[in-house]
Amino acid sequence: MGSEEQAMKKLIGDTAAVVTDALVGMEAALPQLRVDHENRVVLRATPKDAGKVALVSGGGSGHEPLHGGYVGYGMLDAACAGEVFTSPTPDQVLAATSAVDRGAGVLHIVKNYTGDVMNFEMAAELAEAEVASVLVHDDVAVEDSLYTAGRRGVGLTVLLEKIVGAAAEEGAPLDEVVRIAEAVSAQGRSMGMALTSCTVPAAGKPTFDLPDDEMEIGIGIHGEPGRRRVKVAPAPEIAEMLVDPILHDFDAAGGPVIAMLNGMGGSPLLELYLMYGEVAKLLEKAGVRVARTLVGDYITSLDMAGCSLTLLRADDEMLRLWDAPVETPGLRWGR
Amino acid sequence: MGSEEQAMKKLIGDTAAVVTDALVGMEAALPQLRVDHENRVVLRATPKDAGKVALVSGGGSGHEPLHGGYVGYGMLDAACAGEVFTSPTPDQVLAATSAVDRGAGVLHIVKNYTGDVMNFEMAAELAEAEVASVLVHDDVAVEDSLYTAGRRGVGLTVLLEKIVGAAAEEGAPLDEVVRIAEAVSAQGRSMGMALTSCTVPAAGKPTFDLPDDEMEIGIGIHGEPGRRRVKVAPAPEIAEMLVDPILHDFDAAGGPVIAMLNGMGGSPLLELYLMYGEVAKLLEKAGVRVARTLVGDYITSLDMAGCSLTLLRADDEMLRLWDAPVETPGLRWGR
Numbered sequence: 001m002g003s004e005e006q007a008m009k010k011l012i013g014d015t016a017a018v019v020t021d022a023l024v025g026m027e028a029a030l031p032q033l034r035v036d037h038e039n040r041v042v043l044r045a046t047p048k049d050a051g052k053v054a055l056v057s058g059g060g061s062g063h064e065p066l067h068g069g070y071v072g073y074g075m076l077d078a079a080c081a082g083e084v085f086t087s088p089t090p091d092q093v094l095a096a097t098s099a100v101d102r103g104a105g106v107l108h109i110v111k112n113y114t115g116d117v118m119n120f121e122m123a124a125e126l127a128e129a130e131v132a133s134v135l136v137h138d139d140v141a142v143e144d145s146l147y148t149a150g151r152r153g154v155g156l157t158v159l160l161e162k163i164v165g166a167a168a169e170e171g172a173p174l175d176e177v178v179r180i181a182e183a184v185s186a187q188g189r190s191m192g193m194a195l196t197s198c199t200v201p202a203a204g205k206p207t208f209d210l211p212d213d214e215m216e217i218g219i220g221i222h223g224e225p226g227r228r229r230v231k232v233a234p235a236p237e238i239a240e241m242l243v244d245p246i247l248h249d250f251d252a253a254g255g256p257v258i259a260m261l262n263g264m265g266g267s268p269l270l271e272l273y274l275m276y277g278e279v280a281k282l283l284e285k286a287g288v289r290v291a292r293t294l295v296g297d298y299i300t301s302l303d304m305a306g307c308s309l310t311l312l313r314a315d316d317e318m319l320r321l322w323d324a325p326v327e328t329p330g331l332r333w334g335r
Numbered sequence: 336m337g338s339e340e341q342a343m344k345k346l347i348g349d350t351a352a353v354v355t356d357a358l359v360g361m362e363a364a365l366p367q368l369r370v371d372h373e374n375r376v377v378l379r380a381t382p383k384d385a386g387k388v389a390l391v392s393g394g395g396s397g398h399e400p401l402h403g404g405y406v407g408y409g410m411l412d413a414a415c416a417g418e419v420f421t422s423p424t425p426d427q428v429l430a431a432t433s434a435v436d437r438g439a440g441v442l443h444i445v446k447n448y449t450g451d452v453m454n455f456e457m458a459a460e461l462a463e464a465e466v467a468s469v470l471v472h473d474d475v476a477v478e479d480s481l482y483t484a485g486r487r488g489v490g491l492t493v494l495l496e497k498i499v500g501a502a503a504e505e506g507a508p509l510d511e512v513v514r515i516a517e518a519v520s521a522q523g524r525s526m527g528m529a530l531t532s533c534t535v536p537a538a539g540k541p542t543f544d545l546p547d548d549e550m551e552i553g554i555g556i557h558g559e560p561g562r563r564r565v566k567v568a569p570a571p572e573i574a575e576m577l578v579d580p581i582l583h584d585f586d587a588a589g590g591p592v593i594a595m596l597n598g599m600g601g602s603p604l605l606e607l608y609l610m611y612g613e614v615a616k617l618l619e620k621a622g623v624r625v626a627r628t629l630v631g632d633y634i635t636s637l638d639m640a641g642c643s644l645t646l647l648r649a650d651d652e653m654l655r656l657w658d659a660p661v662e663t664p665g666l667r668w669g670r
Contacts (some may be wrong), residue, residue, distance in 0.1 A: 009530040009550070009640055011606035013569040013613070021570070022605050025612025029596070029630040064604035084605075195344040215344070234348040235356070261364070265603045268637050269399035270357050270419075271346035277360025278348070295364040297632070302603050303640065305344055332667050 002067035008204055010303075015201045019061045019081055026068060026146035030329055031073055039095035040088070042079045047100065053177045054078070056091065057109040057161060059116055060085040062200070063221060065330030066158060066299040070084045072328035075165035076109075080283070084200050084302070085222045087115030093123030101129035105174035107181060109161055111153030112137035133173055134181035136160055138190045138310065139228050140249045141218030154221050155262050155310035156188035159322075160299045162331060166324035184318065192308030193238060194219040196266060198301045217241050221264075221308075222299045235271075239278035242309040247286055252313055256291035258322060259283070260310040265300035267307055273295060275307055292322055298330065312332040345638075350536045354416055357467070361403060365664055368406055374430035377403035377414045382435065388411070388503040388512045389435035392444040392496060393428065394451050395420040398556060400665030401493060401575045402635045407663035410500035411444075418446045419535050419637070420557045422450030428458035433597045436464035440509035442516060444496055446474035446488030467509055469516035471495055473525045473645065475584045476553030476561050489556055490645035491523035492595050492609055493633045494546055494657075495664060501659035519653065519659070524581045525563070527643030528573060529554035531601060556599075556643075570606075574613035577644040582621055587648055591626035593643040593657060594618070600635035602642055607631060627657055635645050635667065 012018050019040065026042070027035040034045045041058075048054065057067045058080025061335040064120070067079035077100035082087035097106050106129045110120045117135070136153035145152055164181045172180070194216045197206035207223035210216060218226025233241075246252070261276040263269070276295045283290055291314060299308075314322065325334040347353050354375065361377070362370040367424065369380045376393075383389065392402045393415025402414035406607035415423035432441050441464045445455045452470070459466040465488045471488035480487055499516045507515070529551045532541035542558035545551060550568070553561025568576075581587070596611040598604070618625055626649060634643075660669040 009547075009567060011573060011602055011610045011642060012569050013531070013609070015572055018605065018609065021610040021612055025608040025610065025615065025630070028615040029608060029611050029628045062603070062605060064608070069604070086438060087655055163500070195346070212344075232344060235346050236348055266601050266638060268397070268600045268635060269404070269632070270353070270397060270637065273360035273364065273399070274348070274353065274357040275346045275360065276364045277356055280360065280363040293364045297604070300603060302605065303601060305638065306344060327668075333662075 008199055008201065010201055012201055018201045019083055028168045036095065039092050040081045040095040041069045041092060041099065043082065043099060044071055044077060048102060050102045051104050052102050052171055053104045053174050054102055054106045055098045055109060055161065055165055055168055056093065056100060056106055058082065058088045058096065059111050060087060063301045069330030070161050070328050074169050074324060074326035075161050075328045075331065076169050084202065087113065087119050090119045090122035090126065093120050094126050095249060097123060097127045097129055097131060103127055105130040105132065107164065107174065107177055108133040109157065110135050111157055112150055113152065114146045114149065123256060126280045128310045130174065134185055136177065136185055138188045140189050140191050140245050145220060146224040152220055154192065155190040155260055155299050156312065159188060159260065159310065160184045160313050161266060162326060163318050163321045165326070166321035178201060184312065188310060188312040189249050190308055190310040191242045191245045192219045192306065193217050193241060194304050194306035195232065196305040198223050198304035200302065209253050221299060223301060223304065235275055236278045239275060239282055243279060243282040246309065246311055251261065252311055253287040254289065255313050256289050256319065258312040259290045260294040260298060262308045262310065263297040263300055264304040264306040265297060266303045266305035266309065269296060272307060279309055291319060338434050343534055343536065345536060347536055354418055354537045358416060365587055369431060371434065375416045376427060376431045376434065377406045377416065378434060379406055379412060383412060383437060383504070385437045385439055386439050388439045388509050389437055389441045390444060390496065390500055390503055391428065391431045391435060391441055393417065393423045393431065394446050395422060398634050403666030405496050405663045409504050409659060409661035410496050410663045410666065419537065420455050423446065425454045425457035425461065428455050429461050432458060432462045432464055432466060440465040440467065442499065442509065442512055443468040444492065445470050446487055446492055448482045448487065449484065465509065467513045469513065469520055471520055473523045473582050475524050475526050480555060481559040487555055489527065490525040490595055490634050490643050491647065492594055494645065494647050495597060497661060498653050498656045500661070501656035510607045519647065523645060523647040525640065525643055525645040526571060526577045526580050526586050527554050528552050528576060529599060529639050529641035530567065531640040533558050533639035535637065546634045554641060556634060558636060558639065569614045570610055571593055574610060574617055578614060578617045581644065587646055588622040589624065590623050590648050591654065593627045593647040593649045594625045595629040595633060597634055597643045597645065598632040599639040599641040599643065600632060601638045601640035604631060607642060614644055626654060
């Protein structure tokens with residue numbers, strides 16, 4: 001490894017093998033998972049029962065625990081790990097789809113990025129299983145972006161995988177699973193911000209330059225540009241910059257929401273709790289009733305410092321499925 | 336907030352109120368917890384049954400999820416949150432001890448730092464409850480340090496709180512709980528490293544200077560000096576620098592161990608999985624059988640990039656208690 005890579009200050013070996021090496025460690029650490037190393041697909045060690053709909057997601061690596069960390073009882077059946085910030089190939093998605101099909105169809109959960117959409121579509125066409133697909137496009141920051149036609153898919157993916165995973169686990173047929181997935185996709189919104197850039201191992205330098213006294217509002221999870229750069233501000237002002245665009249985009253007053261205050265990877269949990277306190281005050285003032293909360297690193301951007309907020313307007317069915325047991329490395333409760 | 340604090344790039348408001356503000360957010364996010372804001376003590380919303388031993392820990396803030404995130408069924412009854420990297424006061428510990436005593440005695444779990452030891456001792460003397468205490472001093476990096484006589488208490492604290500918490504939950508009497516706590520304390524070793532410094536909010540600048548091409552081996556969780564500084568190296572070499580000192584310090588061959596590869600806060604999960612893969616290879620080569628594994632951010636140093644390894648030689652009793660149900664924000668399974 002050359003001195004240039006070393007200066008990156010990352011816990012890595014060969015920069016070209018970061019994803020491969022991480023999957024080796026993941027499998028060693030998590031006996032409840034199995035990794036198809038050739039196709040770079042994370043699977044449950046024990047497949048779900050025959051006759052149940054299977055869920056496949058995936059995307060570029062670098063967003064851990066998403067997606068591999070959400071494989072397990074009550075969530076995904078398989079996750080395809082692309083290179084860092086790079087869509088998985090159609091071959092990977094096809095391998096995952098074939099591996100998990102239990103005869104009741106497979107749902108593809110796809111974040112809205114052009115490469116992901118294309119490659120999941122191609123795999124769906126080639127698959128022998130019956131495949132349906134749901135698109136996540138919850139980021140209110142920008143309408144079109146560097147890698148997207150339409151809105152980017154970000155934090156809502158975590159909530160959708162949890163809720164729809166519970167429905168599939170209960171034995172809901174494919175058309176029901178699709179209906180619930182579409183409902184979640186329609187009812188969720190997100191907004192993110194970054195204090196620092198991230199550094200992709202293969203690039204060896206920060207993805208973008210951000211002056212010492214500025215932050216980026218509306219950041220994408222790959223460091224792609226957001227809405228605007230502003231001077232670094234205290235937490236209460238940052239909270240407004242996340243809450244306002246979401247509440248401007250949809251009316252969340254009254255009805256219960258599931259709220260996720262997500263860390264981008266480089267911000268400590270102490271700060272995330274603090275930020276959630278500020279967000280909670282604003283939501284209360286706006287008359288938004290928070291029924292369930294997640295605070296932590298759930299969909300990250302490598303070592304980026306910053307956070308994002310996701311709100312899902314949840315009906316009774318979604319809340320019930322949210323509360324259902326889940327047993328994955330990244331999300332776990334109740335069983 | 337002045338421009339100097341703003342340049343810190345943290346999700347905070349008033350630098351003097353970071354811990355207070357974070358506790359507000361923590362309580363808002365986690366209905367299963369209750370916060371005594373005056374004393375800055377995190378408590379279970381529903382106290383454990385009368386007649387069971389209660390567990391109190393705490394220390395400086397900045398290590399989240401430790402300790403507040405380990406309050407809940409199967410682990411702690413209360414955690415005292417000191418200022419960032421500062422011992423909680425005797426008053427805080429006394430308030431926590433009185434609040435959780437259920438008539439069967441209280442165990443104080445104390446990381447070995449001079450201030451913590453002194454303040455927990457003072458509270459124990461003042462408490463009306465019967466109090467016992469266990470000291471965690473697992474860091475093999477240095478024998479005495481900036482804030483310590485003897486070894487520093489680090490990652491083993493998480494494992495001890497889990498195992499001893501399960502024993503208390505099962506109704507073990509105080510002397511039994513102490514016996515198990517002492518056994519865990521005697522059988523665990525840790526070693527850490529840092530790629531970057533952390534920045535304490537009130538200080539506004541990095542705790543120490545680390546050149547762009549160097550890392551610190553044997554770092555403390557407050558950024559206090561370790562064993563030596565070396566050029567940044569690839570993950571397999573870093574893994575050796577963590578595994579070798581531990582295995583040099585005690586013989587872990589054969590007998591099963593619980594292994595924790597812990598992130599310091601600023602290193603993404605992708606890298607932690609990768610590091611664990613390297614550690615697992617070395618342990619296998621050394622004949623150490625890993626029975627259980629944790630990989631993630633469990634005891635952090637604010638935004639420090641780096642990791643630590645903890646190994647606990649676990650007997651059958653410890654493994655059984657490890658597997659027992661736990662339901663805390665930071666560690667959760669099986670119920």
